[in-house]
Amino acid sequence: MKYLKHELPLLFALVILAAGLALEHSAVHQGGLPLWGLLGVILVAVMAVALRISHHAEVLAIRLGEPYGTLILTLAAVSVEVVILVVLLQGAPNPTLARDTVFAAVMLDINGILGLAAIVGGLKHGSTPYNLDSANSFIAMLLVAIGIGMFLPDFVPDAQWQAYSLFSVAVMALMYAGFLRLQTVEHRTFFEHSAGLDEEAHDTGHSPNSLHVGVMLGAIVLVGLLSEVLSALLDAGLAGSGLPKSIPAVLVALISASPEILTALRAAQANRMQTTVNIALGASLATVLLTLPVIEGLALFSGERIVMALTPMQGGLLLLTLLAVMNNLHDGETNAIEGISHFALFAAFVALVALGLL
Numbered sequence: 001m002k003y004l005k006h007e008l009p010l011l012f013a014l015v016i017l018a019a020g021l022a023l024e025h026s027a028v029h030q031g032g033l034p035l036w037g038l039l040g041v042i043l044v045a046v047m048a049v050a051l052r053i054s055h056h057a058e059v060l061a062i063r064l065g066e067p068y069g070t071l072i073l074t075l076a077a078v079s080v081e082v083v084i085l086v087v088l089l090q091g092a093p094n095p096t097l098a099r100d101t102v103f104a105a106v107m108l109d110i111n112g113i114l115g116l117a118a119i120v121g122g123l124k125h126g127s128t129p130y131n132l133d134s135a136n137s138f139i140a141m142l143l144v145a146i147g148i149g150m151f152l153p154d155f156v157p158d159a160q161w162q163a164y165s166l167f168s169v170a171v172m173a174l175m176y177a178g179f180l181r182l183q184t185v186e187h188r189t190f191f192e193h194s195a196g197l198d199e200e201a202h203d204t205g206h207s208p209n210s211l212h213v214g215v216m217l218g219a220i221v222l223v224g225l226l227s228e229v230l231s232a233l234l235d236a237g238l239a240g241s242g243l244p245k246s247i248p249a250v251l252v253a254l255i256s257a258s259p260e261i262l263t264a265l266r267a268a269q270a271n272r273m274q275t276t277v278n279i280a281l282g283a284s285l286a287t288v289l290l291t292l293p294v295i296e297g298l299a300l301f302s303g304e305r306i307v308m309a310l311t312p313m314q315g316g317l318l319l320l321t322l323l324a325v326m327n328n329l330h331d332g333e334t335n336a337i338e339g340i341s342h343f344a345l346f347a348a349f350v351a352l353v354a355l356g357l358l
Helices: 002-006 008-030 032-064 068-089 096-123 132-155 159-184 208-239 247-269 275-301 312-326 334-355
Strands: none
Touching: 002 159, 002 247, 008 208, 008 334, 032 068, 032 208, 032 247, 032 275, 068 096, 068 208, 068 247, 068 275, 068 312, 096 275, 096 334, 132 159, 132 312, 159 275, 208 247, 247 275, 247 312, 312 334
16 A cells, blocks of 8 residues: 555546547547647646656666666657657657657756756855766767767668668667666776765665566556647647647657656766756657657658658757767866856747747
8 A cells, every 4th residue: 555655646547538539529629728728738647757767767766776777767758759749640640740849858958957956056065066978978979879870861862761761760679788788888987977876875675676667667667658649639629729739749858858857957966967968968869869760760661751851950959969068078077157057058949939939
């Protein structure tokens, strides 16, 4: 009973799922307040499930230590993102959804999470240290992954997109497999930092690791089922509404990143900036190297090309982000000033989305 009490958000989400399936067609038919009200409740349920996934990932992370900890957390978040994306792509045609979601996730992870965490940590601790080798490794992989997956497709003609997609799927899978090996074996020390590790005590109880893994997998399936209802409601709500078309992509990125935000902020407050860097840059890298191959694989299976090339506005904002992160993460310490520069770019992203320019 004590364990079930902790999992009340999952039980709540199951009840919401049943209600959503029963009320979905009626809400779509009526539109207006019933539609948006049910959509809001479904979103709350999805985020509640995402937070429980984060909790179980954090328990495993604490027990296994770095870099396995943040690796589990980022993989769990990316799994949620991929599941929601795959479901939404089955709805109304939206060829730019995958591109916009990956772009929004990178903006949220690097500028939102890293920026806010650097501000919080900087205001409390001054300069907060991390392992410079980890930042350099993440940035090097990110530059290549984004270039192959989101810049080069703009120059690939339609007649050859399938061959290039096969190449990009293969090379990204190899890149991530190689990076995982180096991150957890040969260069594990790159992603560890001793500062602040003794400042926090954690009690994770005595529940077996297999239980946490099982609940995480079940919760990810639940996210997929809730996303089925969410997709239908979003399609109906956005049709003819005049709202920015990138809203679904931003919602997917926000849902998947919500657990990471809380974990990164707690780490920054505890002077564990290494964890924050691992989360922010690791989630961005995992999003590009794992989400894009899955979506490209679906496109190859269906025979319909999806749009992965960035728009000029997206490319410009992403270039500014990469320049800022390369300049700021160059000395093994972050501070509030560097955090403000990233958060200003995140504010620009939010403004451009609101104006319908992204």
